[in-house]
Amino acid sequence: MSDETILQMKNITKTFGPVKALTDVTLDVHAQEIHAICGENGAGKSTLMNVLSGVYPYGSYSGEVWFEGKQAKYKTIRDSEADGVVIIHQELALIPFLSIAENIFLGNEQGGKGVVDWDQTRAKAKELMRRVGLPDDPDTKIMDIGVGKQQLVEIAKALSKNVKLLILDEPTAALNDEDSAHLLNLVRNLRDEHGVTSILITHKLNEVAVIADNVTIIRDGSTVGYMHVDKEHPLDRDELIAKMVGRPLTNLYPEHESHVGEEIFRIKDWTVHHPQDTSRIVVNDANLYARAGEVVGLAGLMGAGRTELAMSVFGHSYGSAVSGQIFIKGKEVKLPNVAAAIKNGLAYVTEDRKVFGLNLLQAVRNNASLASLLKMSKNGVMDDNVERKSVEKYRKEFGIKTHSIEDGVSTLSGGNQQKVVLAKWVLSDPDILILDEPTRGIDVGAKYEIYEIIDKLADEGKAVIVISSELPELIGICDRIYTVSNGVFTADVPRDKFSQEYLMKYMTLEREKVTK
Amino acid sequence: MTSAVTNKKSEKSSTLSSLSNMARSYGIVGALIVIVVVFEILTGGVLLKPNSFVSLIQQNAYVIILAIGMVMVIIATHIDLSVGSLVAFIGGVCALLMEHAGMNWALAIVLSLIVGLLVGVWQGFWVAYVGIPGFITTLAGMLIFRGLATVIVGESVPITSNAFRGIARNYLPNIFGFWGPFDGLTIVLGLLAIAAFAWSQLSKRKKMEKVGLDPEPMGLTIAKIVIAAAVVLFVTYLLASSGNEDQGGTPIMLVIVVVLVLVYNFILTRTVFGRHVYAVGGNRKAAILSGIDSRKVDFTLFIHMGFLSAVAAIAMLSRLASATAQAGMEFEMDAIAACFIGGTAVTGGIGTIPGAVVGAFVMGVINQGLSIMGVDTAIVKTIKGLVLLGAVAVDILSRRKKG
Numbered sequence: 001m002s003d004e005t006i007l008q009m010k011n012i013t014k015t016f017g018p019v020k021a022l023t024d025v026t027l028d029v030h031a032q033e034i035h036a037i038c039g040e041n042g043a044g045k046s047t048l049m050n051v052l053s054g055v056y057p058y059g060s061y062s063g064e065v066w067f068e069g070k071q072a073k074y075k076t077i078r079d080s081e082a083d084g085v086v087i088i089h090q091e092l093a094l095i096p097f098l099s100i101a102e103n104i105f106l107g108n109e110q111g112g113k114g115v116v117d118w119d120q121t122r123a124k125a126k127e128l129m130r131r132v133g134l135p136d137d138p139d140t141k142i143m144d145i146g147v148g149k150q151q152l153v154e155i156a157k158a159l160s161k162n163v164k165l166l167i168l169d170e171p172t173a174a175l176n177d178e179d180s181a182h183l184l185n186l187v188r189n190l191r192d193e194h195g196v197t198s199i200l201i202t203h204k205l206n207e208v209a210v211i212a213d214n215v216t217i218i219r220d221g222s223t224v225g226y227m228h229v230d231k232e233h234p235l236d237r238d239e240l241i242a243k244m245v246g247r248p249l250t251n252l253y254p255e256h257e258s259h260v261g262e263e264i265f266r267i268k269d270w271t272v273h274h275p276q277d278t279s280r281i282v283v284n285d286a287n288l289y290a291r292a293g294e295v296v297g298l299a300g301l302m303g304a305g306r307t308e309l310a311m312s313v314f315g316h317s318y319g320s321a322v323s324g325q326i327f328i329k330g331k332e333v334k335l336p337n338v339a340a341a342i343k344n345g346l347a348y349v350t351e352d353r354k355v356f357g358l359n360l361l362q363a364v365r366n367n368a369s370l371a372s373l374l375k376m377s378k379n380g381v382m383d384d385n386v387e388r389k390s391v392e393k394y395r396k397e398f399g400i401k402t403h404s405i406e407d408g409v410s411t412l413s414g415g416n417q418q419k420v421v422l423a424k425w426v427l428s429d430p431d432i433l434i435l436d437e438p439t440r441g442i443d444v445g446a447k448y449e450i451y452e453i454i455d456k457l458a459d460e461g462k463a464v465i466v467i468s469s470e471l472p473e474l475i476g477i478c479d480r481i482y483t484v485s486n487g488v489f490t491a492d493v494p495r496d497k498f499s500q501e502y503l504m505k506y507m508t509l510e511r512e513k514v515t516k
Numbered sequence: 517m518t519s520a521v522t523n524k525k526s527e528k529s530s531t532l533s534s535l536s537n538m539a540r541s542y543g544i545v546g547a548l549i550v551i552v553v554v555f556e557i558l559t560g561g562v563l564l565k566p567n568s569f570v571s572l573i574q575q576n577a578y579v580i581i582l583a584i585g586m587v588m589v590i591i592a593t594h595i596d597l598s599v600g601s602l603v604a605f606i607g608g609v610c611a612l613l614m615e616h617a618g619m620n621w622a623l624a625i626v627l628s629l630i631v632g633l634l635v636g637v638w639q640g641f642w643v644a645y646v647g648i649p650g651f652i653t654t655l656a657g658m659l660i661f662r663g664l665a666t667v668i669v670g671e672s673v674p675i676t677s678n679a680f681r682g683i684a685r686n687y688l689p690n691i692f693g694f695w696g697p698f699d700g701l702t703i704v705l706g707l708l709a710i711a712a713f714a715w716s717q718l719s720k721r722k723k724m725e726k727v728g729l730d731p732e733p734m735g736l737t738i739a740k741i742v743i744a745a746a747v748v749l750f751v752t753y754l755l756a757s758s759g760n761e762d763q764g765g766t767p768i769m770l771v772i773v774v775v776l777v778l779v780y781n782f783i784l785t786r787t788v789f790g791r792h793v794y795a796v797g798g799n800r801k802a803a804i805l806s807g808i809d810s811r812k813v814d815f816t817l818f819i820h821m822g823f824l825s826a827v828a829a830i831a832m833l834s835r836l837a838s839a840t841a842q843a844g845m846e847f848e849m850d851a852i853a854a855c856f857i858g859g860t861a862v863t864g865g866i867g868t869i870p871g872a873v874v875g876a877f878v879m880g881v882i883n884q885g886l887s888i889m890g891v892d893t894a895i896v897k898t899i900k901g902l903v904l905l906g907a908v909a910v911d912i913l914s915r916r917k918k919g
Contacts, residue, residue, distance in 0.1 A: 317805060338807040348805065356805055359798030361865040370795055371806040373788045380787050385727045392729065424806070 006031040006197050007165060012051055012063035021047045022061070022221045029165070029214075032191055034198045036212035038205075038244055040469065044221040045201045049167050053087040054080040067165070084164030088154045090173060094142045101125035101138035104157045128156040131194075132186055146277065148179025155186065159194075166190065167199045172207065173303040176280060184211050203301040205508045209235040217243040238501070241508070245471055245500035252448065253476030256455040260479065261292035263330075265432045265463050270324030272305075272312040272487075278320050282308045284487040286324070290432065290463035295454060297474035298467045299503050300484035306467045307351050309484075310434045314348040315341040328431070342371060345431035349421055349438060351467070353414075357421040360410040364402055365391045367409045367420050371428040394423035398453060415446025422453055433457060436467045451477050471500045485509045543914075544859055544871065544907070548878050555885030562888050563881070566758035569751075570767050574684060574835065576880035577769045578603070578828040578844075580873055582851035583858075584780045585824035587872040589817055590855050591797040593864030594643065594650030596818070598657030599825045599851060603844025604665035606631055606829035611673040611839030614680065621680040629826045635661070636822020637815075644814035658848070666841035673839040684835035687759060688766045698756035699765030706752025710745045717741055769831065776827065780820075781869045793817065798865035853900070854879055857907040878903065 007029040014022040022044045029035045037045050050056050052065060054074030065072045067083055074080040077087070094103050104125050111117030125138040132152045142150060151171055158166055168187070172180040188211060190196035202208060208215055209229070217225040217240065225243040229235050272283040283305045290296045298306045311318035313326060315338035326333055328344055335341040341348070350356035358367050368391045369376055376387045391405050398419040402412055409420055418438065425433060435454070439447040454477060458464050468474050474481050475498045483491045483506035491506040555563045562568055582599050589596050606628050613624040635657075642653040675681055692700025717740060721731040731737075758764050784790040795803040796810045804810050828847070833839055858875025860867030879900060886896045 314805070315807075337809070338805060339809065342807040350802075350805060355799075356801050359795055359802055359865065361798040361861075362794060366791065366794065370791070370803070370808070373791055377788045380789060382786050382788060382791065384786070385723055385729065388724075388729050389727050 004031045005029070006068060007052075008064075008066040009048070009052065010064045010066070012048065012061055012065070014047055014051055014056060014061040020221055022051070025063075025218065025221070025223050027216055027223065029197060029199060032195050032197055033213040034187060034191055034200060034211050036200045036202060036208045036215045037218060038202065038208060038215055038240060039218040040244055040471070043218045043244075045218055046169060047221075048218065049087055049169060049199070049201065052080070053077055053085055053167065055087075081161050084162055085167070086158040086161055086163045086165070087167040088151075088158060088169065088171065090170045092147075092150050092154055094150055094153060096143035097141060099139045099141055100129065100134070100136060100145070100153050100156075103142055103153055104128060104138075104160055106157070108160060124160070125156070128159050129153075131159060132156045133182065146179070147174045148176070148182065151175065151179070151183055152186070155183075155190075159190075163196055165197045165199065167201075169201045170203065170302070171200070172202070172204060180207070187211065203303075203508070205235070205237050205240060208240070209237070215240065219244060219246070237508075238505075241501055241504040245504050252472070254448065254452050254455055256458075256477070258293055258295060258458055258479045260294045261461060263289050263291045264328060265290040265465075266327040267309075267313060268325040268327070270309065270313070270326075271322070272308055272319035273321040275318065275320050282319060282487050283312065286484075286487075286489050288465075288482055288489065290465055292431075292461045292463055293458050294480065295458050295464045295466060295478045297478035297481035298465060298484060299471060299474050299481050300507050302469065304484040304507070305487035306484050307436055308487075310348055310436055310465075310467060313341075314338060314346060314434065317348075342428055342430070345429075347371070347425035347428055347430035347433045349425055349433065349435045351436040351440070353417055353421050357424075358409050358417060360408075362409065363406045364395070364400065364409050364412070364420055365405040368394065368405070368423045368427060371424050375429075390427055391423065394426065398423055399449060413442075413446070415442035415449070418442055418446070418450060419453070422450070426457065430462065432463045432465070434465045434467070437469065438466065439468070439470070439473065447473075471503055474503075475500065483507045483509075543910075544857065544874050544878070547907070548874055548881070551878060551881050551885075555881060555888075559885055559888045563885055564754065566754045568884065568888065569754045570758045572880055572884050573773070574767055574769050575884070576876055577684075577773050578832050578835075578847060579850045579854055579876040579880065580773050581776060581824055581828040581831065582847060583854040583872040583876050584776055584869055585817075585821040586848075586851040587855045587858070587860050587867045587869055588780070588784060588793055589650065589821055590852070590860050590862075591864055591867045592793050592814060592817055593797050593800070594814065594817070595852065596639075596650065596654045596657075596821050597848050598639065598654040598661055599821065599828070600844040600847035600849075601658045601661035601665065602632070602635060602822070602825035603829040603832050603847055604669070604839075604841055605661040606635075606826045607833040607843050608665045608669040608673065608839045608841070610830060610833055611675060612668060614675065614677055615673050621677045624680075625830055628830055629823060632822040632824075632826025632829070633819055634822070635825070636819035639822065640815035640818030643818060644811040650814075650818075662841070665843075669839050669841045671840075675833065675837045675839070681834055681837050683768055683772075684831055686768055687763045688768060688771065690763060690765060698753075699759070702752055702756040702765040705766060706748055706756075709752075710748050713744050713748075714741045772827070772831070776824070777869060777873055784869055789813070789816065794865065850876075850879060853904045857904060859911060862908070875907075878907075 005028055007027070009025065009027040012022050012025040013020070025044070025048055027048065039045050051061050054077050057075040058073040067085065072080070072083065095106065098106070101121050105121055109116050110121040110124060122138050129136070129138060132155050134149060134152045134156065136145060136149065142153065155166070171183055175183065184207060187198050187200070191198060200212065212229050215227040215229060216223060217227070224246070227235070227240065266289040268287055270283060270286040271281065274280040274282050286309055300306045308318050312322050313335065315335050316322055317338060326335060333344050335344060335346065354360065365388060369387050373382070376383055376390065388405065394400070395402065395405055400416050400419045400423070402416065409417060412420065438454070439450050454464055454466065466474065466478060479495055481493045481498065481503060482489055483493065483503055485507055490509045493503060552563070586596060586599070609631050610624050610628040613619040613627055614621055639653050639657055642648045643650045688701055690699055690701060692704060694700065695703065717737050721737060724731040755766050784793065792803070792808050792813045795806065795808055796813050800810055829844070832843055836843065854876035855867060855872045856862065856875070857878050858871030858873070860872065882900060882903060883896060886899065
């Protein structure tokens, strides 16, 4: 690492409509260092990197970016790549049906006059692949290699563009331990032997500890801290966690006293494998229970396996080789499909309402009734009036702001759409509701209303399980919180122990240290 | 006082807004009226002569029957390219049963419908349970059944049964005699249809009020009834004065088509299965996560399509009075075009049976009008292509403006 500064981002502010994603963010990166950026989900890390790489063009944000002593005014990703700034996104941008060599030189084809020189392509690819430690044939198709190797192809592609600053967004989120170690070694190698500076966005604090030279911490769209790491000053995780979560808890949550009753839901020894990569364990031997009237939280960072757990329980909607037992009201049940799960009193409100929750082409009424059509019909014929009446009831009760239940659900705001999804599942009259990120992307006022709905459902004697990436939210509404890290349940935290620091410690527990 | 005034005002504005909503969704109806008027003028009043109106219905019955199934298949994000070949194949089966096996025509019809259902099971199996896209499965079906039709029919199989041939060309029996120049039964049916429509609209209002919901404004209900009555009366007049010396009135084909449209419109709009079709087409993932068995929906849809293809095959066989391997050529394209002209979304999730029926009439009127004018069939085809392109372009552009 040299003392020379390669990248300076000064007072970056970026807004999306009324929402401020970044406020006055400052980032200094030295040449030939590995700089980690840490922060909770939604803190603004990816937005900042998109500003840097020109995904958000110069002029759409305020503040200045200086790269190698010049002010950078990138309009597109091509501009930033021309300067040697290359970003590798979490979702890899590779084309599965093309070969490794073709992918490396995609958009930068070797040869001239519009004709590809395949020998040159292969030879150069081979050389780049050697540098990243990829022994495969350059003609191998991307779809035939694992995610770990695909990540290496992305890095080889970056190297082909004479990368000076490599940005890696959660590069190890989808990798197993061995592949992760290899990747981190490679990043270190690039720094030491090729002088490549790297910015690493990661949730995994153990990775930060072993690889980062400096750490910038971002919280709620602002820079809140900077830490230097070397042999004499190893990373102080507690300090890092405190900075990541250190947001004051204000009364954003309704007062609520839970009346916890008997246990009505239990998951025993639940193990789920990845649907494609069947050797990867996504949920590992999870055990969980919930009681009537109780709001239970599932806390974990992105990729911890919370959604995967919920979906695999909800009628095996995710994963392969699912094993374990489910008990509802003390009786073991088998839920091989969603219909069975609904019949047994389970409801799952999905994380991404637009992709998995709503039919945006249809009205509020059709969406809200979708999970309870059998109850609203006789001999397969819908009773429209029963349907209208029940949906109308929840429009009023949940305060869904729409002129009529016949309005298209796509015309509603995010918060109101979420209420429609909630109404759909409450209408199915479940005993257990699993809510996956129920307040993502909706404004504070609507969030409060959703919390009130959650409390009301609990008061009606239902067990509510809330999955959320916002720790203050879980602390604000839950009676008990499970922490999940890398697919393993690491702690069952009672209310009196709730603190963001305490939870974050268990959410970032490494696999080796996990004790059951 | 003030609240009463605002109430009245809001009722008025909601009448207006529902009317404009209707105009938007029934824009294609307006287009159909314009086309009818234009051809009525261009053909010098021949288009809406009673007998050419009846032949319009008899000639386009097969498109409407196929479009009913096709619109459901397209809503669920599939497509069926095999229906034209099925018309030839099932028509061939039906003809052979009657002419070679000497079977009674009614029994032959029943067996042909069963063959249609079985073909639906076959195609539904590949689409729903093996996961082969509908386009591929039915493209294969298009080749398979055209080939089989050629094998079983050979040159051609003429139909000798007069009863069977009558399905496509005869009228309902003239049981009430003629009232002046008009067929009595047709007038009775027309008046019954108006009464039934008015009754269904009014009882719907009453039911909604009973459960404490706000029905649509009364003005709108009355407007709907008046418009429907006017249209039905005009059609009744045309039908009642149609025919020749022997018979006239309501064509049997019209009865078959109307029954199918009513039944399938009921299935699609009022049953749980219909809801499932729209849900799967609008967002398959969300539908599955709401407990809908999307494979069963796909499977069932192809069975319906097979059944309707068989009905179209019987209608066509009766009309042509002879089974040939070339029967039903390009029928799939007519049915698909009718759906898209009638406002069905290319990406699925949106569409109605009345829309597809109107789309079929748009194509039919253009066809009929141009052929009365003596325009070359090749030119007719070109014009139909342009109409399809234009209709979908208008639909997409108006959507874009709104979004």
